[in-house]
Amino acid sequence: MDQTTPPVSGTGTESGGGPSRRRLLGAGAAAALSGALLTGIAGTRASGAGAASAPKAPGAPRPADWAALGKGLDGTLVRPGDRDYDVARTLFNPRFDAVRPAGIAYCARPEDVRECLEFARAHKVPVAVRSGGHSYAGWSSGPGLIVDVQRMASVSLTGGTATIGAGAKLIDVYDRLTARGRTVPAGSCPTVGVAGLALGGGIGVVSRAYGLTSDSITGARIVTADGRIRDVDAKRDPDLFWALRGGGNAQFGVVTELRMRTHAAPECTTFFLRWPWSRAAAVVREWQRWAPTAPDGIWANLHLAAPVGGRPGSVRVGGLALTGRRDLENRLDRLAGAIGAAPTSEAIRTRPFMDAMKVMGGVSGWSIAQAHQKGTLPGRTPQGRVARESYAAHSDFYTRPVPAAGVKALIARVEQLARLTGGGAGSIALDAMGGAVNRVRPADTAFVHRDALFLAQYIVSWPDRAPAATVARHRAWLDGTHDVMRPWASGRAYQNYTDPALRDWRRAYYGANIDRLVKVKAAYDPGRLFRHPQAF
Secondary structure, three states: OOOOOOOOOOOOOOOOOOOOOOOOOOOOOHHHHHHHHHHHHHOOOOOOOOHHHOOOOOOOOOHHHHHHHHHOOOOEEEOOOOOOHHHHOOOOOHHHOOOOOOEEEEOOOHHHHHHHHHHHHHHOOOEEEEOOOOOOOOOOOOOOEEEEOOOOOOEEEEOOEEEEEOOOEHHHHHHHHHOOOEEOOOOOOOOOEHHHHHHOOOOOOOHHHHOOOHHHEEEEEEEEOOOOEEEEOOOOOHHHHHHHHHHOOOOOEEEEEEEEEOEEOOOEEEEEEEEOHHHHHHHHHHHHHHHHHOOOOEEEEEEEEEEOOOOOOOEEEEEEEOOOHHHHHHHHHHHHHHHOOOOOEEEEEEEOHHHHHHHHOOOOOOOOOOOOEEOOOOOEEOOOOOOOOEEEEEEEEEOOOOOHHHHHHHHHHHHHHOOOOOOOEEEEEEEEOOHHHHHOOOOOOOOOOOOOOEEEEEEEEEOOOOOHHHHHHHHHHHHHHHHHOOOOOOOOOOOOOOOOOOOOHHHHHHHHHHHHHHHHHHHHOOOOOOOOOOOO
């Protein structure tokens, strides 16, 4: 589920305190990976420690050009050598700490974005777009100019429509809307930027009831590659509006504001149940029969995890219900009966919506200010407690239940993870789909995955300063797990869990919608100003 960034610990805990698993709904060894990463980010651009030492191409900006850009912004431009540069350039994942952008522009308004795009076109500077810095592939950074929208973070409500700045953090969106009794369906990672989440779909704990985050978008303000500031919706630039809802991450322009339909923020019930590892096969078998077909108001995930060098722990089923506690408890009792054993522990609690979002985001008991990364730059707070983490992940949508052989393979992969060495942890997490998500036709928006029963994320983390050999072993486990599950997966993957290793990412992310998306790209970015490795 989108957190769009993952700690491996799972979606929230009853006690809170740690970061959530970023499914939401791609390190350490940065020196070993940075060359390939930068080549992937920049195409023919320089690799290694960034483009600073590479020969200047014709038209490449001089220091005076950069200075002029900074003076022309209402926001701020951070450059190498500036006091805040080493913090400003970092993403959530330390894997990408070797990347050294030529500049980070904290844009205060759409006109700042336009200035940045004009600069990039004039000087042939590569552009990356950042709203939260949670790109799994590190593509919210690069050796050129980072267009950062985190200063545009306002959240307002008029009637039932929210107007949300593209750089608003998810925890702040929840906080400001629930104060008015409203919410939007979204992920759980508190520090993810709302634009990055929404434009790629946005799978979360109330998606089965209210749809994807992208399904609630009614309009957007975007600065397209030609520098035009456009307000798009179903009537104005309808093809672009269609594409933004599921296919819009740094493809056509820079979104600076979203208009979203809101929903009531009701009281809800969170639940966490655990079974011993010996029951893992039965729990997986019955969960996949139960969770995708439950009433729309019930969302559930299943989490198989192990510490590296330890023993597989318990199997956990967690989730959230809007349907009422008694109904939920009856359904959970029937699930346990089908499994053939009562859970060894359970925590079921009814709570206000905002409290539930903190629980699911792993920040239960924290203040809103604490549920950020620490710092004074936009998007951070001095009180922030959310920690960075080195990790990598793959994903699969499943359109049919996994048979006994596939379940056995899943369990074996987790047990193999426990035999690794070098620290860290890993997991296989399944998030239920269905409900309101699957009642939208695949061609109605760019998000094509409307027939999935559940989304799987395979994820592994390692200590930030782990040696290259340790990272390689952890990633080999991850790749092997993804490969082993090929016979049972659909071949589709979640575009918000950006995966540079996908061979046919166009079809995996977008299915039959890719042809229309390519046409929209040609219309709004014919010169391919936005050209990360998975740009159309």
